[in-house]
Amino acid sequence: MGGAICRLQPMRIGPWQLPNPVIVAPMAGVTDRPFRQLCRRLGAGHAVSEMAASNPQLWQSVKTSRRLDHEGESEPIAVQLAGADPQMMAEAARFNVEKGARIIDINMGCPVKKVCSAASGSALLQNEDLVARILEAVVEACTPLGVPVTLKTRTGWDAKNRNVLRVAKRAESIGIAALALHGRTRADLYTGEAEYHTIREVKAALQIPLIANGDIDSPEKAKAVLDYTGADGVMIGRAAQGRPWIFREVAHYLQTGEHLPPPTWSELRELLLHHLDDHYRFYGEYTGVRTARKHIGWYLGKLPGGAELCAEINRIESTKAQSRAIAQWFEQTKDAGPLAA
Numbered sequence: 336m337g338g339a340i341c342r343l344q345p346m347r348i349g350p351w352q353l354p355n356p357v358i359v360a361p362m363a364g365v366t367d368r369p370f371r372q373l374c375r376r377l378g379a380g381h382a383v384s385e386m387a388a389s390n391p392q393l394w395q396s397v398k399t400s401r402r403l404d405h406e407g408e409s410e411p412i413a414v415q416l417a418g419a420d421p422q423m424m425a426e427a428a429r430f431n432v433e434k435g436a437r438i439i440d441i442n443m444g445c446p447v448k449k450v451c452s453a454a455s456g457s458a459l460l461q462n463e464d465l466v467a468r469i470l471e472a473v474v475e476a477c478t479p480l481g482v483p484v485t486l487k488t489r490t491g492w493d494a495k496n497r498n499v500l501r502v503a504k505r506a507e508s509i510g511i512a513a514l515a516l517h518g519r520t521r522a523d524l525y526t527g528e529a530e531y532h533t534i535r536e537v538k539a540a541l542q543i544p545l546i547a548n549g550d551i552d553s554p555e556k557a558k559a560v561l562d563y564t565g566a567d568g569v570m571i572g573r574a575a576q577g578r579p580w581i582f583r584e585v586a587h588y589l590q591t592g593e594h595l596p597p598p599t600w601s602e603l604r605e606l607l608l609h610h611l612d613d614h615y616r617f618y619g620e621y622t623g624v625r626t627a628r629k630h631i632g633w634y635l636g637k638l639p640g641g642a643e644l645c646a647e648i649n650r651i652e653s654t655k656a657q658s659r660a661i662a663q664w665f666e667q668t669k670d671a672g673p674l675a676a
Contacts, residue, residue: 349483389418577633
């Protein structure tokens with residue numbers, strides 16, 4: 336029996352109406368162009384890039400150049416920026432718009448020590464005036480270009496300093512077009528349970544779209560979060576690692592109240608090999624074979640015999656041998672039974 340259908344209004348970010356409100360969360364080292372394109376093909380209504388550095392000295396680096404490569408991506412291309420200097424962030428926004436960005440997203444949610452030690456990411460929540468100056472500078476730079484600015488953040492720095500309601504209201508007054516809120520403080524990292532009550536409180540105080548993020552790992556969870564918080568959309572991150580079809584599952588369930596069947600072994604094989612082919616082309620031989628290992632582990636590591644395969648994959652040094660080992664593994668395990676939902 337299907338669940339109750341979640342009645343959602345079409346979600347807009349500035350001039351852009353999204354096909355559905357199920358969004359790929361930006362994740363450093365994960366949501367590169369091949370992964371974003373795959374998630375979009377598998378039902379995601381929107382995808383935001385890995386965070387790109389606002390420091391112009393880094394724009395020509397190999398890592399940043401890859402993050403600025405949007406060839407073949409569907410509109411609207413959304414680029415996330417990280418930094419702590421308002422004018423540098425504004426300059427980076429203009430630079431990325433010239434490179435094809437149609438939405439600029441500002442990272443004030445990353446909890447990683449390396450980012451926070453540079454006073455970026457969620458560390459900015461300790462300085463609300465600096466938050467405002469960054470938002471004002473980027474909005475001022477993007478508005479004449481017709482490019483909306485969005486913000487991704489957390490509920491605060493720690494349990495004693497949950498200030499997202501003030502930050503969100505200020506962001507809205509400055510002109511932010513939408514807010515994505517991860518229901519944890521910076522101190523929580525990725526532990527504990529997401530604070531959906533905080534997301535609900537913030538949504539009730541805003542007129543702009545709010546996207547709920549944190550622990551959304553199934554169609555039922557997505558619907559429950561939307562129903563409880565009143566959010567306009569959901570953002571899925573870690574649950575999509577090795578399971579990019581979660582976006583079509585969630586979108587279909589929200590629209591119909593019915594479940595889609597899990598991928599067959601044949602479809603999983605084709606999805607993974609196609610993803611790897613794009614990945615290798617994007618990164619090249621040396622980097623491609625190494626960065627693909629984590630994706631292969633996410634796809635296959637928990638399947639029967641997957642751990643042994645991943646151990647073998649980690650020793651392989653060529654992309655062709657990597658793909659061949661996976662194809663052979665699927666040939667040997669194709670009769671292992673249906674995949675779990």
